Each structure stands twice: as C-alpha cells, then as structure tokens.
Amino acid sequence: MSAGTERGRFADVSIQEVIGWLLLAVVGLLVLDLVRQVLVGELPLGRLWAFTWNGIVDSLYIGLAAIGLSMTYSILRFANFSHGDLITTGAFTGWTAAYLVGGIGIAELSSRLLLRADGGAQPGAVGMDVVSAPIAIVLGLIVAAALTILVALAIDRLVYRKLRDASGITLLIASVGVALALRYIIALFYTTDTRGVVASSPQWETPAFVPIETINLHEATLVISALSLIVGVHLLLQYTKLGKSMRAMSDNKDLALITGIPTERVIFATWVIGAGLAGVAGYLIVLDRGQVTINLGWFLLLLIFAAVILGGIGSIYGALAGSLVIGLTINLSLVWIPSDLNEIAAFTLMIVVLIFRPDGLFKGVETA
Amino acid sequence: MSERDSRLPEPVSNAHDRLKALPQWQYDLLLIVGVVLATYGGFAVLGLLGGVGINSIVGFFRTVTFYAAVYALVVLALNLHWGYTGLFNIGVAGFMAVGVYTMAFLTAAPDATPAGLGLPIPIGIVGGMIAAGLVGLVAALPALRVRADYFAIVTLGLSEIIRLALLSGSLRSIEVGDTVYGTGGGSGIQYPPVDTIIPWLLERPVIGELGELLFEVGAAVGIQRSVILGGLYTAVLIAFVGLFYLFLSRIANSPYGRVLKAIREDELAAKSLGKNTDRAKIVAFVVGCSLMGLAGMLWMGSRSFVSPDSFMPIITFYIFVALIVGGAGSNTGSVIGGFAFAAFLWEGPRFVRSILNANLNLRSPPTIYDAFVELGSGDLTPLVGYLVGSLDELRFVLVGVVLILLMLWRPEGLLGHRKEIAAATDLSRRPSTPDRVAASDGGEPDE
Numbered sequence: 166m167s168a169g170t171e172r173g174r175f176a177d178v179s180i181q182e183v184i185g186w187l188l189l190a191v192v193g194l195l196v197l198d199l200v201r202q203v204l205v206g207e208l209p210l211g212r213l214w215a216f217t218w219n220g221i222v223d224s225l226y227i228g229l230a231a232i233g234l235s236m237t238y239s240i241l242r243f244a245n246f247s248h249g250d251l252i253t254t255g256a257f258t259g260w261t262a263a264y265l266v267g268g269i270g271i272a273e274l275s276s277r278l279l280l281r282a283d284g285g286a287q288p289g290a291v292g293m294d295v296v297s298a299p300i301a302i303v304l305g306l307i308v309a310a311a312l313t314i315l316v317a318l319a320i321d322r323l324v325y326r327k328l329r330d331a332s333g334i335t336l337l338i339a340s341v342g343v344a345l346a347l348r349y350i351i352a353l354f355y356t357t358d359t360r361g362v363v364a365s366s367p368q369w370e371t372p373a374f375v376p377i378e379t380i381n382l383h384e385a386t387l388v389i390s391a392l393s394l395i396v397g398v399h400l401l402l403q404y405t406k407l408g409k410s411m412r413a414m415s416d417n418k419d420l421a422l423i424t425g426i427p428t429e430r431v432i433f434a435t436w437v438i439g440a441g442l443a444g445v446a447g448y449l450i451v452l453d454r455g456q457v458t459i460n461l462g463w464f465l466l467l468l469i470f471a472a473v474i475l476g477g478i479g480s481i482y483g484a485l486a487g488s489l490v491i492g493l494t495i496n497l498s499l500v501w502i503p504s505d506l507n508e509i510a511a512f513t514l515m516i517v518v519l520i521f522r523p524d525g526l527f528k529g530v531e532t533a
Numbered sequence: 534m535s536e537r538d539s540r541l542p543e544p545v546s547n548a549h550d551r552l553k554a555l556p557q558w559q560y561d562l563l564l565i566v567g568v569v570l571a572t573y574g575g576f577a578v579l580g581l582l583g584g585v586g587i588n589s590i591v592g593f594f595r596t597v598t599f600y601a602a603v604y605a606l607v608v609l610a611l612n613l614h615w616g617y618t619g620l621f622n623i624g625v626a627g628f629m630a631v632g633v634y635t636m637a638f639l640t641a642a643p644d645a646t647p648a649g650l651g652l653p654i655p656i657g658i659v660g661g662m663i664a665a666g667l668v669g670l671v672a673a674l675p676a677l678r679v680r681a682d683y684f685a686i687v688t689l690g691l692s693e694i695i696r697l698a699l700l701s702g703s704l705r706s707i708e709v710g711d712t713v714y715g716t717g718g719g720s721g722i723q724y725p726p727v728d729t730i731i732p733w734l735l736e737r738p739v740i741g742e743l744g745e746l747l748f749e750v751g752a753a754v755g756i757q758r759s760v761i762l763g764g765l766y767t768a769v770l771i772a773f774v775g776l777f778y779l780f781l782s783r784i785a786n787s788p789y790g791r792v793l794k795a796i797r798e799d800e801l802a803a804k805s806l807g808k809n810t811d812r813a814k815i816v817a818f819v820v821g822c823s824l825m826g827l828a829g830m831l832w833m834g835s836r837s838f839v840s841p842d843s844f845m846p847i848i849t850f851y852i853f854v855a856l857i858v859g860g861a862g863s864n865t866g867s868v869i870g871g872f873a874f875a876a877f878l879w880e881g882p883r884f885v886r887s888i889l890n891a892n893l894n895l896r897s898p899p900t901i902y903d904a905f906v907e908l909g910s911g912d913l914t915p916l917v918g919y920l921v922g923s924l925d926e927l928r929f930v931l932v933g934v935v936l937i938l939l940m941l942w943r944p945e946g947l948l949g950h951r952k953e954i955a956a957a958t959d960l961s962r963r964p965s966t967p968d969r970v971a972a973s974d975g976g977e978p979d980e
Contacts, residue, residue, distance in 0.1 A: 244682045275902040282900045324937055333682055334621055335944050338857060341850055342936030349929035354901050357926070467693055470686050505701040512690040519683055520675040 185521035199500065208500060216496045222384055222453065224472075224492025225391035229446035230465065231472040231484040232398055233439025239415035239479030240435045241325065243336035247343035248443060248469065250351075252462030254316050255444025256451045257351055259309025260362050267291055267301030280457065282356045288455075294364040295382050295452075306390065306448055313444025317436045320347070344463065352459045359458040363451060387449040394442060395485065402481065407434055415479045468495070468508065471515035477525025486526065490514070561865040568869055569601075572876050576884060583888035595764065597872075597880045602770035603832040605871030608856045609777040609864060610824035615853075616862035617785055618817045619797030621685040623849050624672070625825055627692025630844040631668045632826020634699060636661035637722040637839050638714070645723050647706055647715040654730055658830055665826025666819045668695075673818040677811060692846060700841040721840030728766040728835045763835070770831055774868060777824065782864050784820075793817055797862075854878070854936050860946025869947060878935060882928045889921050897922030 202208040230252055237245045257280060264277040268291045276285030295302050320343055328336050366383035402408035410431050414421040422428060443462075450465075451457045472491045476483025491511050498510040518526060552560060573594055580590040607625060614620040640657035641649025652660075672691050679687060698704060698716075705718035716722065735744040744765075751761045784790045792813045795803035804810050833839055851874065858878075859870020889895065895918035898904045904919040920927060939946065 244686065275900060275906075279900050279902050283902075324941070327941055331940070331944070334685075335940055337621075337682065337685065338853070338944075339937050339940035341853070342933040342940065344933070345850070346930045346933030346937065349926045349933070352926045353920075353923050353930070356900070356923075467686075467690060471690070474683065474686060503701070503703050505697065506703060509694050509697050509701075512694050516675065516687050516690055519679050519687060523679045523683065 182521065184517065188517055188521060195501070199497075202500065213500075216499055217493070220493035220496035221489075222387060222492075223495060224489040225388060225395075226446045226450050226453070227465070227469055227472050227492055228485045228488035229391050229394060229442045229449070230462075230469045231476070231488045232395070232481050233441075233443045234469055235473045235476070235478060235481055235484035236411070236415075236435050236439045238473060240411060240432060241336070242418075243333045243340065244470070246337060246340040246466065247320070247347060248340075248439075249462030249464075249466030250344045250347040251313050251317055251440050251443040252447035252450070252465060253348060253351060253459055254462075255309040255313040255447035256457050256461055257355055257447075257459075258312035259305040259444065259448035260451055260457060261305075262308035262312075263293065263298070263301045263305030264291065264362070266304050267293060267298035280355055280362060281360050282354075282358070284360075288362055288364040292364060293362065294367050295386050296367045297364070302386075302452070306445060309444040309448035310441040311444075313447070314437050314440045316347070317440030317443075318433070321432070321436050348459055348463060355459065357459055359456055361455050362457050363455040365455070383452050387453050390445065390449060394445060398438065398442070398481065401438070407431070411435065468511060471511055474515055475518055475526055480525070483525055490526075564865060565868055565872075569872060572872070573597075576876070576881075580884065580888065584891050585884075585888055589887060593880060593884050595767070597876045599767050599770065600875035600879055601872040602767060602774055603828065603871075604852065604855050604875050605774045605868045606770070606777055606828035606831060607825060607852045608859065608867040608871045609774070609781055610821050610828055611852055611856050612861060612864060612867040613781055613784065613793075613817055613821040613824070615856065616860075616867070617790065617793045617797060618814055619681070619800075620814065620818060620821075621681050622688045622818070622821070623685050623846075623853065624688030624690075624692035624695075625849040625852050626844040626846055627688075627695040628665045628669060628822045628825040629829025629832070629848070630692070630695050630699060630841070632661035632665040632823075632829045633833050633839045633843075634661075634716065634722065635664035635826075636727075636830050637724040641722055641724040643712065646713055647717045647722055648712045649714075649722070649724060654725065654727055657724075658727070658827065661830050662823040662827050665829075666823030669819045669822025670815065672822075673815045677814050677818075689846060689849070692844070692849065696841050696844050696846075699844075717840075719840060719842075721838050723838045726835055726837045727830060727833070728762075728769075731762055731765050731769070766835060770834075773827075773831060777828075778864050778868060785864065789813065789816075851879075851932070854932055857936065857939055857944075857946050860948040863946075863948040866946055866948030873947070878928070878932050882924055882931065886921050886924050889917075893917070895921055 199208070199213075203210060203213060230248065233251070234245060234248045237243070237248065261278065261280050264272070264280060264286065268277045268286055271291050272286035276283055281288075292298050293301075324339055324343055325336065328339060331339075363383070366381045368379040369382055369385075370379055371377060402412060410421065410426045411434065413424065413426055414428065414431050418428075421431075447462060450461065468491055469488075472487035473484050474487070475490050476485065476487030491514075494511045494514055495507045498507045502510060552563065555563070576593065577590055580593070581587075607629070611622065611625055614622045636654075636657035638649050639652045639660045640654055641647070641651070643649065643651040672688065675687075677684070700719055701716075702718055704716045706713045706715035708714075735741050747761060747765075748758055751758070785793075792803060792808045792810070795806075795808065796810050796814060800810055833843065855870045855874035856867060857870070858873050859868070860866030893914065895914060897918045898907065898915045901916075901919055904916040907915040
C-alpha cells in the first residue's frame with residue numbers, strides 16, 4: 166500500500182494526503198498490533214492462518230467477479246449494478262446442470278430441474294460433492310459460464326446496446342432495472358427460499374510433512390479454478406490481439422475507434438469474459454458455501470464494487486489487488502472486531518481510499 | 534414554478550389552452566388531483582366490474598394514498614439531490630434510518646429495553662432531522678470530492694454501513710449506568726408511534742372541535758372512529774407533502790436554486806462564474822438528507838418499533854424508480870411519480886390479484902414445474918395460479934422492466950423535461966392577456 170503515498174507532487178499537501186498518511190498509519194499500527202498479539206500469544210498462529218486463508222479464498226471469488234465488473238466499467242463506461250445478478254444466474258444455472266446430470270436415476274426430475282425448490286433431492290443423497298460426482302460438478306461449471314454469457318449477451322442486445330451513447334448514469338439506472346428483473350425472474354422459477362445444494366465437502370488428509378492437516382476439497386477446487394481462470398485472462402489480455410484492443414479501448418475509446426478497432430466485437434468479448442467469470446464465481450461460491458439464494462450476487466455486489474474501486478476502475482490487475490485487499494480486510498479484521506462488523510470495515514476502507522486517492526490505489530482509467 | 538409541459542396529451546385543445554393560462558401552481562395542483570382522481574376512478578371501475586367488494590376498494594385507496602404520500606415525501610427530498618443538484622445519492626435508506634433511529638432513541642420510554650430518553654415526539658422528530666442532516670454533512674464533505682458514479686457507490690456504501698451497524702450485535706445494548714441503551718440489533722427499538730400525535734392534536738381547542746365534527750359526520754355515514762383516525766394521519770402526511778413541495782419549489786426558484794441547476798448542468802461553468810459550488814452542493818445535500826430523515830419518521834409513523842430490515846438498499850431503488858417515473862428535476866413530477874409508483878407498481882398488482890382471485894378459482898401449484906406439467910395436459914389455470922401466487926416476485930420484475938423501458942424510451946420521466954427556466958424571469962412566456970384573467974376563474978378542468 167506504500168504506493169499510495171508517492172504522488173510526485175510535494176507542493177500542495179492536501180487534505181487527501183493527510184488522510185492517506187493517516188490511513189497508512191492506522192494500517193501500520195494494526196500490523197504492529199498483529200505482531201504483538203502473535204508474540205504475546207493472544208492470537209494463535211493457526212487462527213491467523215485460518216483468517217488469512219479465508220481471506221485469500223474470499224478474494225479469489227470476489228476477484229473473478231471484479232474482473233468482469235472492472236471490464237464493463239472501463240469499456241462500456243458504466244457501473245453495472247446487474248453484475249451481481251449475473252453471479253446469481255451462474256450459481257443457479259450451473260447447479261441446475263450439475264443436478265440434472267449428477268442426479269439421474271436418483272432424484273425426481275422436478276427437484277433437479279428447479280434445484281430443490283420443492284425440497285426434494287437432498288444434496289447428500291444425490292452425492293453432490295467433487296469426489297462423488299466430479300463430472301457433474303465440472304459440467305455445471307461449464308454450463309454456469311456458458312449460460313451466464315448467453316444471458317449477458319441477450320441483456321446487452323435488449324438493453325445496453327440501445328444505450329451505447331447514453332450517459333453513465335442512465336446506463337447505471339437501466340442496470341438497476343436489469344438487476345431487479347433478472348433476479349426476480351430467477352426467483353419466479355426457483356422461488357426465494359435459501360437452500361443447501363452441495364453435500365458437505367470431502368476432506369483430504371494430507372501427508373505428515375505438510376503443516377495443514379486436512380484440505381477442504383471444495384475450497385481447493387475454488388482456488389484452483391479461480392487461479393487458472395485469472396492466469397488465463399492475464400494471458401488473453403497481454404498476448405492476444407483481442408486483449409490489446411480491449412486495453413486500447415479502455416484507455417481511450419475515441420482513439421481506439423480511429424485506429425479501426427471493431428468496438429462492437431470488443432464489447433462482445435467484454436461480455437463473454439466478464440459474464441463468464443461472474444457465472445463461474447457464482448457457481449464456485451455455492452460450491453464453497455453449500456447454499457444458494459437469489460440474493461447471492463446482490464449482497465456481494467457492493468464488496469465487488471469496493472474491490473474494483475480500490476484497485477482503480479479499468480485496471481484488471483488493480484481489481485484483483487483490490488479483491489485481495491477486500492478479502493483480507495473482511496477476514497483479518499475479525500482479529501479486532503466481531504464478525505457482524507467486518508463488512509463495515511471493508512466499506513469504510515473503500516470510502517477512505519476513495520477520498521485520498523479518487524482513482525484507486527493503482528491508478529485506473531478515467532471513466533466519467 | 535415553471536414546470537409546464539406542452540407535451541402533455543390533452544384531448545380538447547380549447548380546455549388545454551385554458552388550463553395553460555392558469556397560474557402555474559393551480560395547473561400543477563389540477564394535474565396532480567386529476568391524475569389521482571383518474572387513477573382512483575379507473576381502479577374503482579375495474580374493481581366494481583371485477584366483483585371486488587366496495588370495502589376492499591376503499592381499503593385499497595387508503596393504502597395507496599398512504600404509500601403515495603410517503604413516497605412523494607422521500608422522492609421530493611431526493612429530487613433536491615438528483616433532480617436539481619445532480620447528486621446521484623443512492624444511500625437514501627441510510628439517511629432515513631438515521632432519522633428514524635434517532636427519533637426512536639429520543640422518544641422511547643426510559644424503562645424500556647433498549648431504553649430511550651422519553652422525550653416528546655416533536656422533539657424526537659426535530660432531533661431525527663438534525664441527526665440525518667449531520668450524517669449527510671459528514672458524508673457530503675468527502676463524497677463531493679469524487680466523481681458522480683463513485684459518489685453513488687460511496688453513498689450506497691454509507692447506507693450499508695449504517696444498516697449493518699444498526700443490525701450488529703456489538704451496538705445492540707450499551708450500558709450507561711443502570712440503563713441499557715443501544716440499537717436493539719435485529720429486533721430494533723420500541724417507541725411511541727408518531728401517529729399518536731393525532732389524538733393529542735384532537736385534544737387541542739379548535740382542531741378538537743373540528744375533529745368531533747368529523748367523527749359525528751363519520752358516525753352518521755357509518756365509518757368507524759379508528760378508520761377516521763388512520764385517515765387523519767394520512768391527511769397529515771399529505772399536508773407534509775404540500776409543505777415539502779412548497780419548500781422545495783421555493784428553493785428551486787431562488788437564486789440558490791439556480792446555482793444548483795447550474796451545477797447539475799455544468800459544474801465547471803458555474804464555478805467559473807464565481808459560484809461557490811462546493812458550499813451549494815453541501816447545503817443541498819444536508820437539507821435533502823434531513824428531509825429524508827423526516828420522511829422516514831413519517832413513513833414509519835404508524836409503527837411502534839423500528840428495525841434495520843426496513844432500510845434495505847432496495848428501498849432506495851424504489852424511491853429512485855418513483856423519481857424517475859415522475860421525472861427528475863420536477864417537484865410536480867416527483868409527487869406524481871410517488872403516486873404512480875404506489876398505485877400502479879406497488880399496490881396495483883395486489884389489487885389485480887384480488888380481482889383474479891375473486892373471479893377465477895385459482896390454486897397455486899407448489900412449483901412452476903407442476904404448473905407446466907399440468908399445462909402440458911391442457912390445463913392453463915395452474916400456471917396462472919402459480920403466477921398470481923408469485924405476485925411479489927412478478928412485481929419486482931415489473932419494477933425492473935419499467936425502469937429499463939423508461940431509460941430506453943423516456944429517460945426524462947413523465948414530467949422531467951428538466952428545462953426549468955433558469956433566468957429570474959421567463960423570457961419565453963407570453964405576456965399576460967385578458968384571456969388569462971378570464972380563465973383563472975372559469976378554468977374548470979375536464980374531469
């Protein structure tokens with residue numbers, strides 16, 4: 166976070182810089198206190214590791230979703246409030262596919278098709294975990310990405326394409342409408358009940374030389390899938406022509422147009438990547454948490470926004486770094502505050518960072 | 534109040550001309566009353582044709598009027614932020630929560646859990662407004678430094694911080710001496726409802742006599758005392774809508790209001806002309822927030838407790854939908870938008886459901902799968918039954934679709950042409966003619 170202080174302008178020490186220094190001081194004090202707590206023995210190392218690990222897991226799925234949000238923000242130039250519901254779409258469609266395949270011959274079609282809306286098809290009975298039904302789970306992952314992409318493209322065709330030249334706020338308001346409509350169309354089919362859809366995660370007993378005793382295989386699936394997708398996006402953006410066009414468009418749309426970059430194709434690719442990652446994120450969150458609800462994505466949306474803003478809108482690496490900060494904040498803050506205040510810590514951090522560095526920690530592109 | 538829209542469809546051009554010649558406030562008032570009466574008339578005809586009892590129609594009107602009034606209050610306050618100043622505040626629910634919780638704390642009985650200060654309700658209301666304004670001030674100072682879309686997310690974040698803090702177990706109960714104060718966590722704070730002010734008012738000299746008269750008339754027609762008391766509270770709300778309207782229109786037409794509009798259109802230009810835009814924005818934000826606090830207190834007025842669940846972020850979006858339906862930047866539009874939201878998007882679908890339930894023998898199958906299975910065997914009613922049964926979900930879809938269609942086809946809303954005259958005198962207006970004098974006394978509307 167030390168990057169936040171070096172601004173190259175020493176002439177005017179503004180209030181923003183004062184707040185920036187204060188924030189750094191607070192973070193520094195907290196780190197010192199963390200060291201003290203560990204040394205004194207107030208905080209067992211195992212607990213610190215658990216917080217950090219949970220923080221990394223949280224930041225991975227937040228990061229997957231944040232990439233898409235950041236891309237739509239920089240290329241389509243609006244804050245997409247329906248991004249959270251793309252996550253929900255991925256969760257429901259993916260797990261429906263997993264149930265349809267994994268539950269053949271075990272559960273009723275109606276329970277599988279509506280993802281246990283009628284209470285049938287217990288996850289344990291169907292065997293919904295990565296060891297018992299690996300093919301169904303992987304298939305679900307692919308379907309989650311594919312169907313979310315289709316939904317996003319359909320929405321783009323119906324709504325956003327007609328508003329390409331509208332202001333960011335008009336698009337933002339339209340996206341709120343999309344969010345409401347999409348979420349409650351899902352609810353119309355799947356009902357608003359929260360329900361468990363994943364069997365409890367199988368544990369893998371590690372060999373004796375590894376310091377961690379067991380590995381939660383669902384969490385491991387989440388981490389591996391998310392990391393490989395992030396690396397994939399990185400390679401795509403850095404080494405393909407498409408990636409170069411996307412970066413060009415998020416840097417300067419007009420210049421990109423003049424250079425002959427096909428904007429609609431880039432926007433298409435934006436939705437494919439962004440929505441695909443959002444759908445996968447939703448699917449993996451359910452794999453990790455075990456429960457699905459129509460508010461899954463909506464409740465995560467503000468955290469994802471916080472991550473994107475922290476990193477600086479338009480920068481995908483910034484969004485990932487922001488996700489790491491947010492993920493670690495909501496978990497490591499538990500050292501000092503009770504668990505029902507941890508999101509407050511994350512949102513406060515977002516607001517404070519916005520004040521002292523309106524462009525995010527890692528300068529993003531101007532989108533207004 | 535130069536909110537006149539020539540695009541309003543008027544069937545008779547003559548009547549239209551006469552209406553247009555009316556003073557602005559009369560025209561707007563007639564417009565609002567006309568919309569309300571036309572809507573009620575339409576629903577009444579629909580209900581009577583659909584075989585809904587007169588009692589449920591009247592009950593429907595009462596609910597709609599109540600929600601229309603409270604939505605109009607918040608929408609008017611939000612219009613000061615978004616419509617006039619261009620501040621995209623999506624933390625409305627949070628500011629309402631601050632107002633209501635402060636009032637609950639000030640007025641709750643000292644021996645309750647969590648305890649309050651036991652002050653009279655008017656002091657609680659003033660305290661709530663001040664608190665909401667102060668939180669607005671704290672939010673405005675940093676938030677105004679960031680861009681419009683960031684501002685939106687900052688305010689949303691703030692409203693979530695407020696709600697989560699009220700919900701959290703850590704602030705649930707705070708012991709000060711022997712008394713336990715606090716937010717009560719998820720179960721909230723018990724406090725005397727605001728509408729107990731009505732019986733108190735009825736004990737005052739003149740109002741009391743008028744009230745007695747009203748009760749006697751009511752008794753003669755056969756309306757119960759409790760129904761009249763409920764109606765009186767709604768009347769108080771409508772009076773507040775009028776006050777908000779006057780106050781905000783006064784602001785909009787003052788030199789200060791012109792600065793606000795200039796900020797909305799082009800802040801840099803306003804700044805270049807030597808206007809202190811930062812101060813103007815902060816004042817507008819604080820005033821709007823404290824009005825939101827007041828609106829929240831009046832909204833929760835007939836409840837005797839407040840809990841964080843009443844302030845989910847979705848509330849903010851309802852208010853935005855209402856504002857956008859009516860048209861941002863128009864106070865008349867805000868009132869009509871609040872009414873249209875309450876009547877058509879919020880309570881209307883329920884009314885339609887009661888008509889359908891009264892006429893069709895509908896049963897709701899447990900899942901949509903069963904409905905489709907029966908549809909496959911040629912029976913449509915289970916699917917209709919399922920859809921009617923999932924009306925709450927469909928209503929959200931409706932709100933979302935309306936929002937999208939408005940953005941696609943009419944982003945300025947019904948009345949939000951957003952071209953209020955910024956000059957002190959309206960240069961485009963015709964000089965007043967004898968016509969106008971004649972019209973102001975004979976301008977009966979065509980209703």
